[in-house]
Amino acid sequence: MQVTDLYVSAPGKAILHGEHAVVHGKVALAVSLNLRTYLRLKADTFGKVCINLPNIDTFLSWDLSQLKQLVTYFHGKRDEVQCLDAELVRRLREFIGVSNGSLDTCSMANLSFLYLYLSLFGSGELPSLTLTVWSELPTGAGLGSSAAYSVCLAAALLCASGAIPPPLKEWEHTARWCQEELELINSWAFQGEMIIHGNPSGVDNAVGTWGGMLRFLAGKIIPLSRVPLLRILLTNTKVPRSTKVLVAGVKDKINKFPSIMVPVLDSVDAISCTCEKVLSEMTCEPITGEHYNILEELIDINQHHLNVMGVGHPALDRLCQVTLAKGLHSKLTGAGGGGCGITLLRPETNSLMAQSTVQELKDCGFDCWETSIGGPGVQQHSAISVKEEILEILNYY
Numbered sequence: 001m002q003v004t005d006l007y008v009s010a011p012g013k014a015i016l017h018g019e020h021a022v023v024h025g026k027v028a029l030a031v032s033l034n035l036r037t038y039l040r041l042k043a044d045t046f047g048k049v050c051i052n053l054p055n056i057d058t059f060l061s062w063d064l065s066q067l068k069q070l071v072t073y074f075h076g077k078r079d080e081v082q083c084l085d086a087e088l089v090r091r092l093r094e095f096i097g098v099s100n101g102s103l104d105t106c107s108m109a110n111l112s113f114l115y116l117y118l119s120l121f122g123s124g125e126l127p128s129l130t131l132t133v134w135s136e137l138p139t140g141a142g143l144g145s146s147a148a149y150s151v152c153l154a155a156a157l158l159c160a161s162g163a164i165p166p167p168l169k170e171w172e173h174t175a176r177w178c179q180e181e182l183e184l185i186n187s188w189a190f191q192g193e194m195i196i197h198g199n200p201s202g203v204d205n206a207v208g209t210w211g212g213m214l215r216f217l218a219g220k221i222i223p224l225s226r227v228p229l230l231r232i233l234l235t236n237t238k239v240p241r242s243t244k245v246l247v248a249g250v251k252d253k254i255n256k257f258p259s260i261m262v263p264v265l266d267s268v269d270a271i272s273c274t275c276e277k278v279l280s281e282m283t284c285e286p287i288t289g290e291h292y293n294i295l296e297e298l299i300d301i302n303q304h305h306l307n308v309m310g311v312g313h314p315a316l317d318r319l320c321q322v323t324l325a326k327g328l329h330s331k332l333t334g335a336g337g338g339g340c341g342i343t344l345l346r347p348e349t350n351s352l353m354a355q356s357t358v359q360e361l362k363d364c365g366f367d368c369w370e371t372s373i374g375g376p377g378v379q380q381h382s383a384i385s386v387k388e389e390i391l392e393i394l395n396y397y
């Protein structure tokens with residue numbers, strides 16, 4: 001089978017409100033970032049599949065004949081994408097030599113790639129290809145790196161398999177897929193997330209697929225088009241953590257103390273809904289200090305709730321204290337337990353104040369930068385539309 005070379009990218013995300021609660025059927029508000037994961041797929045003739053993941057120092061290749069052995073039980077085309085094929089997961093775990101509870105970064109990335117590759121090609125001829133992924137996102141820090149990776153894999157492999165067409169016209173620099181094709185990409189990306197996360201809600205891959213700001217509730221995705229421009233500081237505490245472990249920990253707490261934890265989840269749901277209402281009001285009436293006061297209070301209340309859920313960390317407390325001393329409000333974003341936090345900047349926060357806050361957070365050993373939000377969802381690129389330094393990395397392998 002001959003596949004066409006292509007470049008794709010997908011954005012990372014920040015969750016404004018609703019992380020963890022969203023796994024238990026509550027509303028989340030999430031927004032795409034201007035930091036993206038890029039993937040290059042190249043057709044080969046070497047009878048091998050190669051994957052280069054320089055962010056995590058992983059460079060592997062497998063013979064097609066080895067991989068074919070793993071799918072001998074496939075009968076016909078697999079297009080059921082609602083749940084994982086447990087037999088394929090079991091065979092892949094054995095093949096890679098990774099146990100069920102493993103959190104190893106490299107094994108999770110390989111497992112999700114091989115799962116999608118074999119699910120999409122396993123019932124026919126396996127194509128020889130090389131896949132290289134490079135991300136501007138920190139890995140495992142709460143900014144949806146696993147989802148951006150899974151969305152890129154799904155888009156590229158679905159294109160290579162002919163299930164969706166490459167949307168880019170000869171004269172275009174970037175192009176996106178139609179709604180139905182995006183839904184297919186999203187559902188396969190969710191499978192990649194299931195392998196990495198264990199029990200994902202699907203909010204992260206939805207943002208990676210559609211971009212912009214979304215309201216997400218039990219798999220239902222509503223793009224929010226009427227939102228004000230928000231200025232946000234992103235801080236990476238650089239404390240490593242695993243989304244899978246944190247999500248499982250919250251579930252255990254809910255099971256242990258349902259009457260205590262369920263009201264917390266309900267309160268987070270109400271925070272997301274109140275925030276959505278305030279954001280919408282800010283687009284149709286003059287923005288006042290009171291709008292920002294409410295957004296800030298919601299951030300504080302939610303941060304307390306996340307601590308109650310057990311996903312806080314002293315480094316995140318530090319972030320909140322340092323910014324609060326400057327009159328700014330912060331909360332963790334994503335799974336917590338370390339990783340990243342967001343700080344809302346007010347319109348009157350001048351660049352001097354923003355810069356001195358960034359410096360103080362850097363002095364704590366954190367990475368910190370002002371970010372723009374609402375970048376496009378998954379897209380195909382022409383080579384010249386990929387930033388030069390990223391193209392260099394993707395073409396190096």
Ligand SMILES: Nc1ncnc2c1ncn2[C@@H]1O[C@H](COP(=O)(O)OP(=O)(O)OP(=O)(O)O)[C@@H](O)[C@H]1O
Binds near residue numbers: 108
């Ligand atoms: N650039 C990348 N290259 C290869 N694998 C990646 C890359 N980015 C993410 N991954 C995979 O995703 C895993 C990290 O996912 P995890 O869900 O724990 O963190 P996150 O997605 O960054 O944060 P969150 O889910 O809280 O937003 C890594 O262990 C790795 O397997």
Ligand SMILES: C[C@@](O)(CCO)CC(=O)[O-]
Binds near residue numbers: 020201203247333
């Ligand atoms: C913690 C969580 O709510 C968000 C991770 O970005 C997990 C999920 O929704 O899958």
Ligand SMILES: [Mg+2]
Binds near residue numbers: 144145146147197204
């Ligand atoms: Mg993730």
